[in-house]
Amino acid sequence: MSKVVCWAKPMTDAAFPTNPASGEPPESAIGLLIRDMEIDDLAPVYHLGDSLFTSDLYPYIYRTWDEWEVIGLYNTDPEYCLVAEIEGELAGFILGSIISKASLTYGYILWLGVNPAFQRRGIADSLVDKLIERLINDGARFMMVDTDPENTPAVNFFTRKGFGDLRRHVFLSMDLSQHPYYGRLITYEQEKAARSVWQRPRRRPNPKG
Secondary structure, three states: OOOEOOOOOOOOHHHOOOOOOOOOOOOOOOOEEEEEOOHHHHHHHHHHHHHHOOOOOOHHHHHHOOHHHHHHHHHHOHHHEEEEEEOOEEEEEEEEEEEEOOOOEEEEEEEEEEOHHHOOOOHHHHHHHHHHHHHHHOOOOEEEEOOOOOOHHHHHHHHHOOOOOOOOOOOOOOOHHHOHHHHHHHHHHHHHHHHHHHOOOOOOOOOOO
């Protein structure tokens, strides 16, 4: 079973580009630098991700992306958090991890994002390739990634990168405002507030003459 975790904005095929004539990946951008994510990159990476993983496209992805995702991975797996930079500007990022089991060590790509201003420059290819090199050097012999099944550009991109054994995930959700306990809690709070408003004030003692 081949599975990897990665989410990226499914705008167009430009987010995960190939040469339309040959199907080959695009040439790397001139001046592209792939480097370790640093503390000063945390806010820019979060804001770039926030602009890519929007609620109207993929609600589940939107709900799981927040600043703690970036901070947490930076603290626990800094060597697998990389950014792409062109002329000092953030062009993209990849956040990964490595997991060791008794019989297998595998890499895990959690997030991949490319700045729309730098599409069709091989940013995603370069980020994934660099992370794979690090994971192999650290003993990983298997890799996993997943994305929304409707994110065709991402599926095509990872298939081209060599990932296979495509499986679909089922995501379920519940509107807790419709749960019976939620309704009882609201009723309790409303009654509590009403009792507070109508409670008679205590009499003040008369001062002694």
